Each structure stands twice: as C-alpha cells, then as structure tokens.
Amino acid sequence: MGSAIARRLLGCGRAVRVHDIRPEAVAELARDGAATAQSPALLSPLGAASGTVILSLNTAEIVEQVAFGPDGVLSRAPDGVLVIDMSSIDPGRTREFAGRAGKLGAGWVDAPLSGGAPGAERGELTLMLGGEEEHVARALPVLGVLASRLTHLGPAGSGQLVKSVNQVLVGCGFAALAEAAALVRSAGLPPSQVLTALSGGRADSALLQEFFVKFAEADLSPTGRISNMVKDLDAARDHARSAGVPLPVTTAVAELHRWLTAAGHGDADNAALMHYYAPLEVRP
Numbered sequence: 001m002g003s004a005i006a007r008r009l010l011g012c013g014r015a016v017r018v019h020d021i022r023p024e025a026v027a028e029l030a031r032d033g034a035a036t037a038q039s040p041a042l043l044s045p046l047g048a049a050s051g052t053v054i055l056s057l058n059t060a061e062i063v064e065q066v067a068f069g070p071d072g073v074l075s076r077a078p079d080g081v082l083v084i085d086m087s088s089i090d091p092g093r094t095r096e097f098a099g100r101a102g103k104l105g106a107g108w109v110d111a112p113l114s115g116g117a118p119g120a121e122r123g124e125l126t127l128m129l130g131g132e133e134e135h136v137a138r139a140l141p142v143l144g145v146l147a148s149r150l151t152h153l154g155p156a157g158s159g160q161l162v163k164s165v166n167q168v169l170v171g172c173g174f175a176a177l178a179e180a181a182a183l184v185r186s187a188g189l190p191p192s193q194v195l196t197a198l199s200g201g202r203a204d205s206a207l208l209q210e211f212f213v214k215f216a217e218a219d220l221s222p223t224g225r226i227s228n229m230v231k232d233l234d235a236a237r238d239h240a241r242s243a244g245v246p247l248p249v250t251t252a253v254a255e256l257h258r259w260l261t262a263a264g265h266g267d268a269d270n271a272a273l274m275h276y277y278a279p280l281e282v283r284p
Contacts, residue, residue, distance in 0.1 A: 009145060
C-alpha cells in the first residue's frame with residue numbers, strides 16, 4: 001500500500017520522501033522521482049513545522065517503533081509534525097499513540113483505508129478519519145489526493161474502529177462469497193452468468209460484483225492477503241470483548257482465515273478461501 005500511496009502523490013506533483021525496510025521498494029520509488037530517507041527520523045525535514053509523514057504499516061507494534069523508536073519519525077524535532085497513520089491497527093493503541101504524539105507537540109490522524117492499492121493509484125480510496133479537528137484539517141489537502149470519500153468520525157481511534165466495522169463486513173462477506181462460489185463450482189455453472197442473474201437483486205453488492213467471479217474461478221491474483229484479514233478481524237474481536245459485544249459470526253470467519261494461514265496460505269489472496277472447500281487448481 002505504501003508504494004501505491006507514494007506513486008499517487010508523485011503523480012499529482014507532490015514532493016515525496018520515502019523510507020522502507022525493503023531497498024527494492026525505495027529504489028523503485030526513487031526511479032519515479034521520490035527522494036529517499038535513510039531512517040524514519042529523516043522523513044520530515046529537521047525543524048519543518050508543517051512536515052507531514054504518512055505511515056502505512058502492518059501492525060501496531062511496527063507503527064510504534066517507526067513513530068516513537070530511537071530513530072523514529074518523532075525522535076527529533078517532533079513539534080509541529082503531523083503523522084497520518086493509514087495502517088489498519090487497534091483503536092486503543094491508536095488513541096495511545098495520538099496521546100504520546102500530542103505530548104511531543106505533534107499531531108496524529110488515523111486514516112485507515114478501503115479500496116486497496118488500485119484505489120490509491122486512482123485516487124479513489126475511502127478513508128475513515130480519527131483525530132482532532134485541526135489535525136484532520138491539515139491532513140485533508142494530502143488525503144484528498146488519495147481518496148474520493150473522506151469521513152471524519154471523531155477523536156483519535158474513531159477511524160480505526162470504523163475500519164474494523166468495514167473489515168467485519170468484508171471478511172464475513174468474503175466467507176459468504178466463497179460458500180456461494182463453491183456451490184456454483186459444484187454444479188458446473190458459468191460464474192459470469194450466475195453473476196448476471198444475481199445482479200440487481202437483493203444479494204447484489206460491490207463485493208459481489210468485484211469478487212464473485214474471482215472466487216468462483218479461484219483467481220489468486222493479489223488484491224489482499226489472508227493474514228491481513230486475520231489481523232483485522234482479531235482487532236475487531238479484541239475491541240468487541242472490551243466492549244462486551246458478542247461477535248459469533250466474525251469469530252467463525254476469523255478462525256476460517258486462521259486455518260488457512262496455518263495451512264500455508266497466509267500470504268495468498270483472499271480468494272484462497274476457496275481452498276477450504278476443495279483442493280483447487282488455482283491461477284497464479
């Protein structure tokens with residue numbers, strides 16, 4: 001996601017400085033015109049009161065290290081820096097990070113996304129924002145380049161909570177699509193014709209339109225990883241436990257994804273859910 005976000009910003013004429021633990025990713029973006037930084041601490045120029053740093057990382061632990069570690073984004077001259085965290089992480093940890101950043105004089109906006117890398121490259125992401133009004137206002141000129149829909153939902157962590165809601169709906173939706181696709185495959189019906197028959201009915205949705213044929217054809221071209229869905233559904237369940245909210249369907253779907261991860265499919269596309277129903281010959 002980070003590369004797609006950076007490419008979109010570069011394509012819109014923004015000055016971008018990048019850092020990643022993968023040298024090949026940095027080199028690719030440098031060829032596209034990005035400046036490079038040897039560490040997260042060097043992403044925002046020293047003393048740049050209006051510096052904005054975007055994070056797109058996999059876990060709260062990594063976010064903490066990159067933001068607050070010895071060589072992190074906020075390890076030097078943090079006063080005035082705005083951190084926009086586009087990772088999908090736990091709402092409680094996000095509130096903690098925003099509080100720590102505030103004590104250093106920095107701003108923090110959580111801006112988890114829906115739409116994936118293709119949405120970022122088209123500038124058509126959906127963003128769920130949490131943070132103080134003044135920080136969100138500072139973030140909007142940058143985020144507006146990346147997204148076609150932005151909603152400020154409340155204080156820090158609010159965006160992450162709504163991203164959890166999004167992932168509950170998507171993850172459970174994927175499981176339903178996989179079961180429906182398994183029925184279609186068992187009958188030998190052409191998936192595209194089944195999709196046409198379902199279009200416009202009560203079962204129709206953007207998820208159905210985008211993913212039904214992909215699942216039915218066991219097309220594993222990458223759009224999202226099974227392991228990331230495990231992480232996101234676990235975050236939703238953690239919050240639900242603290243709030244006393246039962247999530248029986250989400251729990252079952254999370255365990256289905258966890259089974260696939262244990263079976264070696266954690267890095268595979270979400271359509272690898274089809275492996276649960278029968279051995280498949282899949283398209284790479």
